[in-house]
Every structure is written in structure tokens, then in C-alpha cells.
Amino acid sequence: MTPRAAPSLLAELAPQPGRMRDALTITGLVLVTTTLAMALRVPEAALSCYLIFFAFRDNAGDTIFTALKLIAAASLAVGLGVLLLRGVLEDPMLRLAALAGFTFVGMFLSQASKLGPLAGTAGFVFAFMLTLVDVIPEPELINRAFEWIWVVLVLPLGLMAFWSALAGPRPLARAEEHIAALDRALLAPHGEQAKALLDEGLQPLDEYRKFARMLGEARGEEATRLLRRADDAYHRLALAEAGLIPAPARAAPPPEREPFLLPGAFSDPRPVRFAIKVLAAVMITYGFYTAFGLFQIHTAMITCFYVALGTRGETHHRIVLRFTGALIGAAIGMAVMFWLMPRADDIGGLLLLLAPPTFIAAWIGLGSERIAYAGWQLALCYFLVLLSGFGPPSGISAATSRIVGILFGSAVIWAVFATLWPESARDDARDAIAEMDTALSTAPPPDSGRAIARLRAPLARARRLAEMARYEREADLSADIALAETRYHAFLHRSRHAPA
Structure with a gap:
């Protein structure tokens, strides 16, 4: 390190x-x-x-x-x-x-x-x-x-x-532990633990829910309730981190099915x-x-x-x-x-x-x-x-x-x-910030934890890549990350005050 x-x-x-x-x-x-x-x-x-x-x-x-x-x-x-x-x-x-x-x-x-x-x-x-x-x-x-x-x-x-x-x-127990961790993080929404949980997005909870269904621990209505609780917990913490009053999500859409080949597999x-x-x-x-x-x-x-x-x-x-x-x-x-x-x-x-x-x-x-x-x-x-x-x-x-x-x-x-084709983590971090800015300029007001997680994902990726860029002895990107986080929080504020 x-x-x-x-x-x-x-x-x-x-x-x-x-x-x-x-x-x-x-x-x-x-x-x-x-x-x-x-x-x-x-x-x-x-x-x-x-x-x-x-x-x-x-x-x-x-x-x-x-x-x-x-x-x-x-x-x-x-x-x-x-x-x-x-x-x-x-x-x-x-x-x-x-x-x-x-x-x-x-x-x-x-x-x-x-x-x-x-x-x-x-x-x-x-x-x-x-x-x-x-x-x-x-x-x-x-x-x-x-x-x-x-x-x-x-x-x-x-x-x-x-x-x-x-x-x-059991995956259901791990899902409950993760939701409880999101709820506990509300006590310190600006702390490192809250930031780490938000940067993870809803993927860990999606995985736990998937395996809980496979093992017969949460199916049908029970799986739907687990999805809703996970989305609400993430939504409340994301709002609290942005300085807003925590509130439950209005919707809890299921995770999108991931295609076998990722976007840009052949064009990139x-x-x-x-x-x-x-x-x-x-x-x-x-x-x-x-x-x-x-x-x-x-x-x-x-x-x-x-x-x-x-x-x-x-x-x-x-x-x-x-x-x-x-x-x-x-x-x-x-x-x-x-x-x-x-x-x-x-x-x-x-x-x-x-x-x-x-x-x-x-x-x-x-x-x-x-x-x-x-x-x-x-x-x-x-x-x-x-x-x-x-x-x-x-x-x-x-x-x-x-x-x-x-x-x-x-x-x-x-x-x-x-x-051979050296790729810089610093450049990728800046690309991720630009991706977030594009999403913020076109996205409707998020009404679920999953929608916020989708908007936050490029910021989380940029934060991770900025840390890796230190191993390239490149310029520190802390200021860029801080400004990007400010724009992300400002978007959430505008969204909360936008007309329904």
C-alpha cells in the first residue's frame, strides 16, 4: 500500500x-x-x-x-x-x-x-x-x-x-446483515463505512437474494419484500449522505439481466x-x-x-x-x-x-x-x-x-x-467522472435506491481508479473526485425538490 x-x-x-x-x-x-x-x-x-x-x-x-x-x-x-x-x-x-x-x-x-x-x-x-x-x-x-x-x-x-x-x-442471513449495516450507517452517513456501502451499490444484495432464491430461503413474495427492503435501505442512506432527510424509495425495480457479452465487447x-x-x-x-x-x-x-x-x-x-x-x-x-x-x-x-x-x-x-x-x-x-x-x-x-x-x-x-498500449488508471478515472456527468445531465429524478446506485456507479469506479493511479505516480485526483461528488449530491438535492 x-x-x-x-x-x-x-x-x-x-x-x-x-x-x-x-x-x-x-x-x-x-x-x-x-x-x-x-x-x-x-x-x-x-x-x-x-x-x-x-x-x-x-x-x-x-x-x-x-x-x-x-x-x-x-x-x-x-x-x-x-x-x-x-x-x-x-x-x-x-x-x-x-x-x-x-x-x-x-x-x-x-x-x-x-x-x-x-x-x-x-x-x-x-x-x-x-x-x-x-x-x-x-x-x-x-x-x-x-x-x-x-x-x-x-x-x-x-x-x-x-x-x-x-x-x-446462509445467503438470506448475509442479506439481512447487509441491510442492517446500511441502517447502522445512517448514524454516520458521511463516514468511510457509509461511503464504502454506497459505492458497492446493490450488487451484493442482489447476489444474496439470488442465492437465497436458489436455496429456497426467499421465493415469491418473500423475495419481493427482501428486494424492497434492500432498495429502501440503500435509498435512505444515499439521501442521508447527500444531506437530505432519509426516506423510503418510491419503487424497487428488479435488477436488470446482465447479457453474456458486456456493452462494447467488440467495439471497444x-x-x-x-x-x-x-x-x-x-x-x-x-x-x-x-x-x-x-x-x-x-x-x-x-x-x-x-x-x-x-x-x-x-x-x-x-x-x-x-x-x-x-x-x-x-x-x-x-x-x-x-x-x-x-x-x-x-x-x-x-x-x-x-x-x-x-x-x-x-x-x-x-x-x-x-x-x-x-x-x-x-x-x-x-x-x-x-x-x-x-x-x-x-x-x-x-x-x-x-x-x-x-x-x-x-x-x-x-x-x-x-x-504495450499502456492504459492509465488516471485517464479511466476521468472518463468515469465524465460518464457520471453525462448521466446526471440526462437522468430523470431517481425514485429508487437502484436508480441512485446506477448514477453513483461511475463515481465509485472513479474513486477506486484514482487510488490505483497512485501506483502510476500520477497527479492526485482527490480534488476531481471531491468536485464530482459535490455535483452528484447537488443532483440529488435538485431531484428531491423537483415537481412530481
């Missing part, structure tokens, strides 16, 4: 409702996954444990649905991967073309469709499976490797789905440029470790898929978090391996060594986007050191190589995004 970033690191790490519960849940799932992986001798336990951080959600419905989607995607990827390799196994150029194609399509859809990161993850799985041919030349062994990849992915996801169905936080050049930049970084890292026979640093290519974001500021921020988390996780892992691991000669000892750092990583990972990714990387690098085999690590070379790969991949993605 930059020194000027707000809130402070201590505030980011402060306890929040549900944070302790979720951190303990993640830690428990990691320990159970490790136990099963060691008992069944499932390889790449570090990846299985890291997948829990990647797929974990704050309510049972979302966690179950995410786990099932990823299981289906993994099954499809493994099945198609086996068929695909039969056609390209003997032709390196065809294999390289397939790798490039999956990378480009996956990263394009991650920016241009509602699949988002899931599309990028699918592209990565396909691309990574194609690279296994470089180290496993025998077709029969590749088939077995694919089978194990499926187990590595499905084991933690199945556990997550089972636990969530059994004891996970940025999704294509983003996919090309990630593809260039993937090819550079893959070409480097293949040419020099350094498959042990293959995490360099993996890093390219998970660090890249839309602007330079966002990407630089993600790289800073990845570097920080990776170095802390590696340092803790090596210290534990040298001083404590020799005393842990059974699975119980291993779990005792895993639990505290996993909990710390989970606590950080459950924070806002300012720090969350550092927790993920802390966990990953710690797992890479301690879970490199089925017994106590005999050395640090394997873990060190993977960590070096992470650092190398981060450097490559930074260089590519800085030189």
Missing part, C-alpha cells in the same frame, strides 16, 4: 463482522484438504489448498455455485485437453498455436463477458495442460497427469461445497488489447523457461494470468501485493522448514505448522482489494514450501524455483503492460 492510501493498514486488518468465522473456515478446509491429500497421496497439495482461497465466498449459495462451476469447468477442461493433445502432441507449432488461442480467448472473455475471472481461469487451465507435454513426453503418462489434475482441482472444491451446504453462512479495443498483452507476457515467460529447460519456474507463466488487470495502476498494485505476499510467505515457510519441521514427524505436526500462517493469510485475504491479494500470495508461497511432497521437505530448491518464477512473471507482466 502507498503511504497516502486510505484507510491505513491497521484499519484494513481490523476485525469485521464474519471475518473471524470465515478465516477459521478457510483454515479448517485447508487442514482437511491437506490431510486427505497426504493420506491419498494426491500431488500438488499446495495448489489444492490455494484453490480454497481462490474459490471461497462469503455465503453458502455462492460458494456451492462457484465450486460446482469450477468442478464442471475442470472436468470439461481435462476431457477436452486429453482429446486436444492427441491432435497436437506430435506438432509443437500446433501445440503452441493452441496455447496462444486458449490464452487469448480466455483473457478476452475475462474482460468482455460476465464470466470475468472464471474465463481467465479456464483459459489458464487449458494453456497449462498443453505445457505438460514439455516435461511428460509419454502420452500414457500425460493422461494420468490429467487425471491427477482433475483430482487436485475437485478435492478442495468438493469439500467446500459439502461444508457450505452443511454449515456455511481494450478487451482485445488486454488479451494481446497477457498473451505476449505468457509467450515470453513460457518461451524463456522452455528454451533454457527451467520448467521448475513455470509459476512465471501462471503469474501472467493472475496479475494482469485493466490499467497500469491496477496491475502495479496487484504486482506489489504479489511480491509482498510471496516474500513474506516464502520467508515464513523457510523459517518453519529449517527450525520447526524437523520436529514434526507426522500429519498432526504438519497440520500444527500449517494452521497459524494459513489463518493469518486468510485474515488478510478477507480484507478489501487493497490488501486481499497479498494474503492469497502469502498462503500460496507458504504452501509451496511446506507441501512440496508427501513428507518433510528435503530442501528448498523446488519452493525457491517456484517463488523465483512468481517474481520473474511479475516483472515480465509489469514490463509488457508498461510498454
Whole structure:
């Protein structure tokens, strides 16, 4: 985090409702996954444990649905991967073309469709499976490797789905908690908590309502009442923040159905440029470790898929978090391996060594986007050191190589995004402000929380991008954001006094 970033690191790490519960849940799932992986001798336990951080959600419905989607995607990827390799196994150029194609399509859809990161993850799985041919030349062994990849992915996801169905936080309860938070924020409508809740819009509540309907917790009239209450709570807080008397909304329209392809998917050049930049970084890292026979640093290519974001500021921020988390996780892992691991000669000892750092990583990972990714990387690098085999690590070379790969991949993605079609978070923030001004000049008086949230969305995006712009060492946009917020509040005042 930059020194000027707000809130402070201590505030980011402060306890929040549900944070302790979720951190303990993640830690428990990691320990159970490790136990099963060691008992069944499932390889790449570090990846299985890291997948829990990647797929974990704050309510049972979302966690179950995410786990099932990823299981289906993994099954499809493994099945198609086996068929695909039969056609390209003997032709390196065809294999390289397939790798490039999956990378480009996956990263394009991650920016241009509602699949988002899931599309990028699918592209990565396909691309990574194609690279296994470089180290496993025998077709029969590749088939077995694919089978194990499926187990590595499905084991933690199945556990997550089972636990969530059994004891996970219910989406209806999470919706009630969120509405209560909106109501509590009325006591300090100009505070940071109120601003954060308003900037989120109604999307979190829409998600909770959707999953509550899927699990049969809120259907029909009950779901309609929940929609109305959520809209009213947001409407009251938005008015209070603008200095107006809180009042219930006049209407509560349902959320609009999101199309598969986002607006401007093909007319806007940025999704294509983003996919090309990630593809260039993937090819550079893959070409480097293949040419020099350094498959042990293959995490360099993996890093390219998970660090890249839309602007330079966002990407630089993600790289800073990845570097920080990776170095802390590696340092803790090596210290534990040298001083404590020799005393842990059974699975119980291993779990005792895993639990505290996993909990710390989970606590950080459950924070806002300012720090969350550092927790993920802390966990990953710690797992890479301690879970490199089925017994106590005999050395640090394997873990060190993977960590070096992470650092190398981060450097490559930074260089590519800085030189090829560099996109500034500052410019995007100003574009978002202009989008808000256009909307304010044409919009009718908002009569619902959803209408206000729609008008506020560009301002929230501009605020977030302005913070990311600090990682580009660009001029501070605080004054621009403050003026935009003043215009937004002035519009709400005019709307309240407009004739009905």
C-alpha cells in the first residue's frame, strides 16, 4: 500500500463482522484438504489448498455455485485437453498455436463477458495442460497427469461445497446483515463505512437474494419484500449522505439481466488489447523457461494470468501485493522448514505448522482489494514450501524455483503492460467522472435506491481508479473526485425538490 492510501493498514486488518468465522473456515478446509491429500497421496497439495482461497465466498449459495462451476469447468477442461493433445502432441507449432488461442480467448472473455475471472481461469487451465507435454513426453503418462489434475482441482472444491451446504453462512442471513449495516450507517452517513456501502451499490444484495432464491430461503413474495427492503435501505442512506432527510424509495425495480457479452465487447479495443498483452507476457515467460529447460519456474507463466488487470495502476498494485505476499510467505515457510519441521514427524505436526500462517493469510485475504491479494500470495508461497511432497521437505530448491518464477512473471507482466498500449488508471478515472456527468445531465429524478446506485456507479469506479493511479505516480485526483461528488449530491438535492 502507498503511504497516502486510505484507510491505513491497521484499519484494513481490523476485525469485521464474519471475518473471524470465515478465516477459521478457510483454515479448517485447508487442514482437511491437506490431510486427505497426504493420506491419498494426491500431488500438488499446495495448489489444492490455494484453490480454497481462490474459490471461497462469503455465503453458502455462492460458494456451492462457484465450486460446482469450477468442478464442471475442470472436468470439461481435462476431457477436452486429453482429446486436444492427441491432435497436437506430435506438432509443437500446433501445440503452441493452441496455447496462444486458449490464452487469448480466455483473457478476452475475462474482460468482455460476465464470466470475468472464471474465463481467465479456464483459459489458464487449458494453456497449462498443453505445457505438460514439455516435461511428460509419454502420452500414457500425460493422461494420468490429467487425471491427477482433475483430482487436485475437485478435492478442495468438493469439500467446500459439502461444508457450505452443511454449515456455511446462509445467503438470506448475509442479506439481512447487509441491510442492517446500511441502517447502522445512517448514524454516520458521511463516514468511510457509509461511503464504502454506497459505492458497492446493490450488487451484493442482489447476489444474496439470488442465492437465497436458489436455496429456497426467499421465493415469491418473500423475495419481493427482501428486494424492497434492500432498495429502501440503500435509498435512505444515499439521501442521508447527500444531506437530505432519509426516506423510503418510491419503487424497487428488479435488477436488470446482465447479457453474456458486456456493452462494447467488440467495439471497444481494450478487451482485445488486454488479451494481446497477457498473451505476449505468457509467450515470453513460457518461451524463456522452455528454451533454457527451467520448467521448475513455470509459476512465471501462471503469474501472467493472475496479475494482469485493466490499467497500469491496477496491475502495479496487484504486482506489489504479489511480491509482498510471496516474500513474506516464502520467508515464513523457510523459517518453519529449517527450525520447526524437523520436529514434526507426522500429519498432526504438519497440520500444527500449517494452521497459524494459513489463518493469518486468510485474515488478510478477507480484507478489501487493497490488501486481499497479498494474503492469497502469502498462503500460496507458504504452501509451496511446506507441501512440496508427501513428507518433510528435503530442501528448498523446488519452493525457491517456484517463488523465483512468481517474481520473474511479475516483472515480465509489469514490463509488457508498461510498454504495450499502456492504459492509465488516471485517464479511466476521468472518463468515469465524465460518464457520471453525462448521466446526471440526462437522468430523470431517481425514485429508487437502484436508480441512485446506477448514477453513483461511475463515481465509485472513479474513486477506486484514482487510488490505483497512485501506483502510476500520477497527479492526485482527490480534488476531481471531491468536485464530482459535490455535483452528484447537488443532483440529488435538485431531484428531491423537483415537481412530481
